[in-house]
Amino acid sequence: MxxxxxxxxxxxxxxxxxxxxxxxxxxxxxxxxxxxxxxxxxxxxxxxxxxxxxxxxxxxxxxxxxxxxxxxxxxxxxxxxxxxxxxxxxxxxxxxxxxxxxxxxxxxxxxxxxxxxxxxxxxxxxxxxxxxxxxxxxxxxxxxxxxxxxxxxxxxxxxxxxxxATDTASPDEPEALLDKLITALARSLEKPFVLEPFCARHQCSERTLRQQFRTQTGMTINQYLRQLRICHAQYLLRHSDLFISEIAMRCGFEDSNYFSVVFTRETGMTPSQWRQSSHQAA
Incomplete structure (x- = not known):
């Protein structure tokens, strides 16, 4: 080693x-x-x-x-x-x-x-x-x-x-719209996120916000949220004994089979393989 x-x-x-x-x-x-x-x-x-x-x-x-x-x-x-x-x-x-x-x-x-x-x-x-x-x-x-x-x-x-901290407080009102969006995404791990109501609430252009997000982060909004959820799933797989179907639900995936497909595509391993590998490494 x-x-x-x-x-x-x-x-x-x-x-x-x-x-x-x-x-x-x-x-x-x-x-x-x-x-x-x-x-x-x-x-x-x-x-x-x-x-x-x-x-x-x-x-x-x-x-x-x-x-x-x-x-x-x-x-x-x-x-x-x-x-x-x-x-x-x-x-x-x-x-x-x-x-x-x-x-x-x-x-x-x-x-x-x-x-x-x-x-x-x-x-x-x-x-x-x-x-x-x-x-x-x-x-x-x-x-x-x-x-x-x-x-x-x-x-x-x-x-x-x-x-x-994204799970305890929001950016102050003077903060930029992009900061509010990232906070909203971080709070949407277990539930769907729809951009249209967010833009209506903040009176902004959906197209402009999508462009601004991609320029600053190098990802689309959907890509970022999906990868946030995968990171959360990896944490739960390693540090909990929850069933994979329950982890899928806690990470915003209503269909555990679809969760497994997305997880495998992003990490190169199935959720079960990743859990086993992480436990062996530990």
């Missing part, structure tokens, strides 16, 4: 003791499962892909935010024009006297929620801070290190204020 891939501090930080840096992925290619000697924030700007974090699959696209701990295992697959940035940091190197534990999920140990969403306004604010942070992280003087850490603190605060 191949040794686990671990990304080392020396390969990603410009100098020993550097607390924070920015690693661009333009684009992010397929990347094998790995862990790190450092922590990271993952912000997705465009495109789509499959992000598998600690054996849980997430179909990611514009606006997704992940908090990754050093010990977490994750990988990227099935990427399509996926553009993201990794803000990498070492908690033990942070010197500012802040309540970092309240700003960064997982820093205080125990269960935590790694996946969040950012609306358009939050993405704009975060991107501006990361741009400044990237410039300062290339410098190696003491003032630049302090400024980089200060910008990282500003980023952590901004993300905490702007982030939301």
């Amino acid at each position: 191949a040794a686990p891939l671990i990304l080392r501090k020396n390969d990603f930080f410009a100098w020993p003791g550097q607390p924070v840096a920015v690693a661009d992925r333009y684009p992010q290619n397929v990347f094998a499962e790995h862990s790190h000697e450092f922590w990271e924030l993952v912000l997705v700007w465009r495109g789509n892909g499959l992000h598998v974090l600690n054996d849980r699959p997430y179909r990611i696209t514009r606006g997704d935010l992940f908090y990754i701990r050093a010990e977490d295992r994750h990988s990227y697959a099935s990427v399509n024009d996926l553009v993201l940035q990794n803000v990498i940091y070492c908690p033990e190197r942070l010197r500012l006297n802040l309540d970092w534990h309240s700003l960064i999920p997982g820093l205080n140990g125990g269960p935590f929620q790694p996946w969040w969403r950012l609306g358009s306004a939050g993405m704009t604010q975060a991107r501006a801070i990361i741009s400044q942070l990237e410039q300062e992280s290339h410098k190696q003087d003491a003032l630049s290190a302090t400024l980089a850490e200060t910008l990282f603190a500003q980023l952590a605060i901004t993300l905490k204020r702007a982030r939301y």
Whole structure:
């Protein structure tokens, strides 16, 4: 068996003791499962892909935010024009006297929620801070290190204020229509989603919204929703003893046979084969 891939501090930080840096992925290619000697924030700007974090699959696209701990295992697959940035940091190197534990999920140990969403306004604010942070992280003087850490603190605060979970809260009213649509899709795993009433409620053009969605994510609305449901099915197959027919219902498929056809087409295995394979891997 191949040794686990671990990304080392020396390969990603410009100098020993550097607390924070920015690693661009333009684009992010397929990347094998790995862990790190450092922590990271993952912000997705465009495109789509499959992000598998600690054996849980997430179909990611514009606006997704992940908090990754050093010990977490994750990988990227099935990427399509996926553009993201990794803000990498070492908690033990942070010197500012802040309540970092309240700003960064997982820093205080125990269960935590790694996946969040950012609306358009939050993405704009975060991107501006990361741009400044990237410039300062290339410098190696003491003032630049302090400024980089200060910008990282500003980023952590901004993300905490702007982030939301699709299953607990909607984007605020000022947020862009595309953010509302992605939230609505994430809440439609067990029930049908019809675009026409959504567009009528928000007084927008169905054709324009479909075009905008495809431009930003690289997928159609139906493709995105289908892959969200497949990811949810994979999670249930691995972490529950539910019958496949019941999983199909919980993932928006009224016909379990059709669910099996779609699942096999998307993953290359039947639901039963995938469940068996995932249990053997575990």
